[in-house]
Amino acid sequence: MEQNSLGESDNPMGDIKVFQDVETLTTYAVREFINLSQRAIDARGYFSVALSGGSTPRPVYQTLADPKNQNEIAWSNVHLFWGDERHVPPDHTDSNYRMVKQVLIDKVPVPPDNVYRVAAEMDVRMAAFHYEERLRCFFTGGWPRFDLIFLGMGTDGHTASLFPHSAGLNEEYRWFIANFAPQEEEWRLTLTKNAINHARQICVLVQGEDKAEMVSEVFTGEKEPYEKPIQFISPSDGQITWLMDQAAASRLPEGQIS
DSSP, rough: EEEEEEOGGTEEETTEEEEEEEHHHHHHHHHHHHHHHHHHHHHHOOEEEEEOOOOTTHHHHHHHTHHHHHHOOOOGGGEESEEEEEOTTTTTTTTTHHHHHTTGGGGOOOOGGGGGOOOTSSSSSHHHHHHHHHHEEEEEEHSSSSSSEOOOOOOOOTTTBBBTTTTTGGGOOOEEEEEETTTTEEEEEEOOOHHTTTSSSEEEESSGGGGHHHHHHHSHHHOOOOTSSSOOOOSSEEEEEEEETTTTTTTTTTTOOO
16 A cells, blocks of 8 residues: 655654555545544544545545445544635535535534534635634634644645735634635635644645645755745644655655655
8 A cells, every 4th residue: 555655753844655546545544534533532532633625635535434434433523624615605616515515424424513614605704713713612722633634735835725925824823714815816714824733643635746846845945835835834743644646756856755
């Protein structure tokens, strides 16, 4: 399954795992979700996860819904959040919530009260404040401490809805914000970099040759997080693991991955 990896101690950006193809990457991510959920529920009685939109995590959610996998998860103790959302109603084709609902939520016995969607049909700033209040009601005693956050990375180096040179990159105190994406010319809703960095485990899912140049820039180029916002992601007391297919990792130097 796993082709090779680079230990976290060797790279400040985290642990790199490269897979033969998207299918093996998906299988690993599903197993990680299951294992982390079991450990979190045993330790604290619940499992909190912030989900990502996009094409790469979709097969992960679909595979989690397979009976053989979903039966390994205590869904009554799972709490589903979103790391970011488009400013669209929940039935819109661009909605991250809609995608997850179709391929996962409608197929597993997760209680409706354990699904925390972003009310993105509201005014964008009100939606952000509303979601942050929900997060603060769930996570007490400091920053949110997600057991798992799934992230992706765009060809421009953005992650969640933290885009290059967007105002949200400067936010230091809020957990969840409305952030205008200059390149997209639209508003998004997103966890802030500091909220993400307090997670216990972050998994960055990256696939495709179109991501290879940015992967190389992130790991071997200059530290320029305002140009490559994914470089802001560095857990304060947790781990970050990159799950890539061979195409995405193809421009990393030979010595970068052991």
